[in-house]
Amino acid sequence: MSREVRVLPLRGIPELERGDDLGALIVAAADATGGFEPRDVLVVAQKAVSKVEGQVVHLSDFEPSARARELAGDDDARRLEVVLQESREIVRTRPPLVIAETKHGFVCASAGVDASNAKGPDTVVLLPSDPDASARRLRERVRELADVDIGVIVSDSFGRAWRRGTTDVALGVAGIAPLLDLKGHVDSVGYELHATEIAIADEIAGAAELVLGKTEGIPAAIVRGVDIEGEGSGQDLLMPRERDLFR
Amino acid sequence: MSREVRVLPLRGIPELERGDDLGALIVAAADATGGFEPRDVLVVAQKAVSKVEGQVVHLSDFEPSARARELAGDDDARRLEVVLQESREIVRTRPPLVIAETKHGFVCASAGVDASNAKGPDTVVLLPSDPDASARRLRERVRELADVDIGVIVSDSFGRAWRRGTTDVALGVAGIAPLLDLKGHVDSVGYELHATEIAIADEIAGAAELVLGKTEGIPAAIVRGVDIEGEGSGQDLLMPRERDLFR
Numbered sequence: 156m157s158r159e160v161r162v163l164p165l166r167g168i169p170e171l172e173r174g175d176d177l178g179a180l181i182v183a184a185a186d187a188t189g190g191f192e193p194r195d196v197l198v199v200a201q202k203a204v205s206k207v208e209g210q211v212v213h214l215s216d217f218e219p220s221a222r223a224r225e226l227a228g229d230d231d232a233r234r235l236e237v238v239l240q241e242s243r244e245i246v247r248t249r250p251p252l253v254i255a256e257t258k259h260g261f262v263c264a265s266a267g268v269d270a271s272n273a274k275g276p277d278t279v280v281l282l283p284s285d286p287d288a289s290a291r292r293l294r295e296r297v298r299e300l301a302d303v304d305i306g307v308i309v310s311d312s313f314g315r316a317w318r319r320g321t322t323d324v325a326l327g328v329a330g331i332a333p334l335l336d337l338k339g340h341v342d343s344v345g346y347e348l349h350a351t352e353i354a355i356a357d358e359i360a361g362a363a364e365l366v367l368g369k370t371e372g373i374p375a376a377i378v379r380g381v382d383i384e385g386e387g388s389g390q391d392l393l394m395p396r397e398r399d400l401f402r
Numbered sequence: 403m404s405r406e407v408r409v410l411p412l413r414g415i416p417e418l419e420r421g422d423d424l425g426a427l428i429v430a431a432a433d434a435t436g437g438f439e440p441r442d443v444l445v446v447a448q449k450a451v452s453k454v455e456g457q458v459v460h461l462s463d464f465e466p467s468a469r470a471r472e473l474a475g476d477d478d479a480r481r482l483e484v485v486l487q488e489s490r491e492i493v494r495t496r497p498p499l500v501i502a503e504t505k506h507g508f509v510c511a512s513a514g515v516d517a518s519n520a521k522g523p524d525t526v527v528l529l530p531s532d533p534d535a536s537a538r539r540l541r542e543r544v545r546e547l548a549d550v551d552i553g554v555i556v557s558d559s560f561g562r563a564w565r566r567g568t569t570d571v572a573l574g575v576a577g578i579a580p581l582l583d584l585k586g587h588v589d590s591v592g593y594e595l596h597a598t599e600i601a602i603a604d605e606i607a608g609a610a611e612l613v614l615g616k617t618e619g620i621p622a623a624i625v626r627g628v629d630i631e632g633e634g635s636g637q638d639l640l641m642p643r644e645r646d647l648f649r
Contacts, residue, residue, distance in 0.1 A: 160612050162407040162627075247647040254647065262564040312600065316563040316648035317509040317641050320581045320601030322608070324565065334567045353559065354567030355612065361569065362609035365407050365602065365628050380409075381612050394564050400494040400501065401563035401648055 160380040163188050164366040164373045171374070173209040178296025181375055188377070191303045196378040197293065198363035201311040201326055202269065202280050203374035204289045210281040212237060227251050234270065237279055241266035246402060254314075257282060260393045261326060263313045283309060286327025287388050294329040306331035306383045310360035316401060323364035325356035325389055332385030333357075333392050354392055355381065407627040410435050411613040411620045418621070420456040425543025428622055435624070438550045443625040444540065445610035448558040448573055449516065449527050450621035451536045457528040459484060473497050481517065484526055488513035493649065501561075504529060507640045508573060510560045530556060533574025534635050541576040553578035553630045557607035563648060570611035572603035572636055579632030580604075580639050601639055602628065 165184035171177065181199070185191050205211065219232035220239065227235040228250030235251065242255035246262055255266040259282065267282035283289045290307040297305055307329045312321035325333055333356030363376040396402065412431035418424065428446070432438050452458065466479035467486065474482040475497030482498065489502035493509055502513040506529065514529035530536045537554040544552055554576045559568035572580055580603030610623040643649065 158613070159411065160409040160609065162409070162609070164406065249647060252647075312598075315601075317646060318571065318601065318604070318639050319641050320599040320604070320639065322569070322601050322604050351559075352567040353611065354562075354565065354569050357565070357567070357569050358608035358611055361605035362407065362409070362612065364600065364605055365609065366405070392565050392567065394566050399564060400496060400499075 158380045158382075160362070160378065162362050162366050163377040163379065164368070165375040165377065166373060168203070168372070168374055170372070171203055171206040173207060173211070175207045176296075177203060177207045178293050179300060181293070182297055182300045184375070185301070185377060191297060191301050191305055191377065192379060193304055194306070194383055195303075196306040196308060196331060196359050196381060196383060197297065197375060198308045198310050198323075198360055198367075198378060199290075199293060199375045200367055201267070201282060201286070201309055204283050204286070204293075204309050205280045208283055208289065210283060211278055212281060214277050214279065225250070226253055234265075234268065234279060237281070238266045238268050241268055241281060259286065259326070260390065261313075263311070267311060282311070282326065287329065287390070288327070290327040290329035290389075304330065308356055308360050308363075309389070310363060312364065322357070323360040323367075324354075325360045325392060327389040328356050328387055330386065331356060331383040332387040333389065334387070355383075356387075356389075356392065405627045405629075407609070407625065409609050409613050410624040410626065411615070412622040412624065413620060415450070415619070415621055417619070418450055418453040420454060420458070422454045423543070424450060424454045425540050426547060428540070429544055429547045431622070432548070432624060438544065438548050438552055438624065439626060440551055441553070441630055442550075443553040443555060443578060443606050443628060443630060444544065444622060445555045445557050445570075445607055445614075445625060446537075446540060446622045447614055448514070448529060448533070448556055451530050451533070451540075451556050452527045455530055455536065457530055458525055459528060461524050461526065473500055481512075481515065481526060484528070485513045485515050488515055488528060506533065506573070507637065508560075510558070514558060529558070529573065534576065534637070535574070537574040537576035537636075551577065555603055555607050555610075556636070557610060559611065569604070570607040570614075571601075572607045572639060574636040575603050575634055577633065578603060578606075578630040579634040580636065581634070602630075603634075603636075603639065 214233040217233045219236040223236035224232040230251035244256040247254040286309040309327040335353040337351040461480040466483040470483035471479040477498035491503040494501040533556040556574040582600040584598040
């Protein structure tokens with residue numbers, strides 16, 4: 156873990172539409188920066204993935220339930236109806252703020268339903284239905300087009316308990332073990348490290364966010380120089396319910 | 403936010419002792435990688451700062467209270483006594499795990515009291531008493547020795563609610579606004595972004611962690627290429643109690 160790490164923004168990717176070949180657009184953008192290298196990690200913003208997968212819905216197609224109207228406060232109750240339909244469980248509410256567990260098991264604001272950067276005020280973007288599968292497809296497409304084996308992270312900006320501001324985290328991964336387990340490693344003064352797991356996939360997603368730029372149309376970045384090894388799932392990053400002290 | 407970001411490990415910093423001139427050791431290590439550039443962010447692991455500041459205590463100096471023995475389970479009750487003395491409030495417990503709010507307001511495991519990487523099995527390392535002041539002192543020392551104006555983050559590895567693994571976050575900052583406020587910015591399709599604050603100091607700390615290496619004696623890194631602007635405090639990253647849904 157002691158090499159330099161580089162975070163390279165991928166520029167020139169156009170506004171995305173359902174069905175676009177995101178992998179090909181990414182490979183073209185990467186070529187403009189010198190191309191992928193083996194063991195690079197490609198980080199792609201969830202919203203880009205959701206758009207090409209057609210995970211965009213129109214609020215006018217939703218009839219708010221009583222519960223949605225109650226949670227909405229002064230906000231659009233149709234948006235809250237979408238949030239409820241994307242949720243497995245509501246964790247906390249303070250209208251119109253809803254912290255929910257999504258169908259995938261992520262705990263986040265509005266079950267990941269996001270109005271900003273969508274295709275107009277009446278549409279919202281949902282999370283990908285299976286972010287690991289999205290990451291795997293992008294990994295395969297890059298291998299197919301560029302003949303290189305990389306890791307892929309589909310990221311999103313999540314709020315946190317106790318701390319202000321969002322940081323990007325990994326929703327789906329491919330070709331990377333998202334947790335680095337230091338259990339049993341011995342540190343530089345010979346003391347064994349206990350029970351230390353580092354969520355490197357989340358740290359890589361956060362590093363990529365530093366160049367993504369919410370307002371500038373840069374939906375993807377390459378993170379180069381991290382020792383990725385093994386395989387895993389974005390689900391590995393979810394705290395098992397029986398160990399979760401904050402539900 | 404669209405330049406390349408580089409994360410450079412600072413190698414060759416020796417095991418640290420109380421009173422060591424950490425700023426001078428860091429400047430020497432940075433010189434070996436080409437030196438600091440203006441607006442670099444120096445990220446220093448909390449433990450390095452705590453050691454030079456003498457924030458190391460011997461468990462044999464602590465007599466466990468009944469409460470400490472109760473929380474300890476099979477663990478060392480003297481360590482739990484230190485945790486209690488460093489805490490303003492206990493947030494959750496499952497012996498021997500304690501999630502506490504520290505005297506500074508950070509919510510984390512064991513109030514930041516850390517046995518690993520300390521100077522033997524009978525000592526523990528506390529958080530710096532004022533991480534912002536620590537960051538300011540390092541910033542001043544770098545300016546004095548290298549005549550360059552940088553940002554500084556004192557970082558630590560914190561667990562999170564709902565997600566496994568730790569990510570590094572900023573405890574203290576100097577020369578950097580830790581939250582990037584996107585309120586009112588207009589994104590690439592003209593939709594105004596609402597209420598989006600990015601905890602860039604935490605993302606920078608996490609990016610640095612990718613090269614720090616818990617077992618390899620690399621206590622600091624340079625993060626280069628992030629648009630840091632303004633001033634702020636690590637306290638800016640703490641969720642005000644009245645807005646905190648998870649206490």
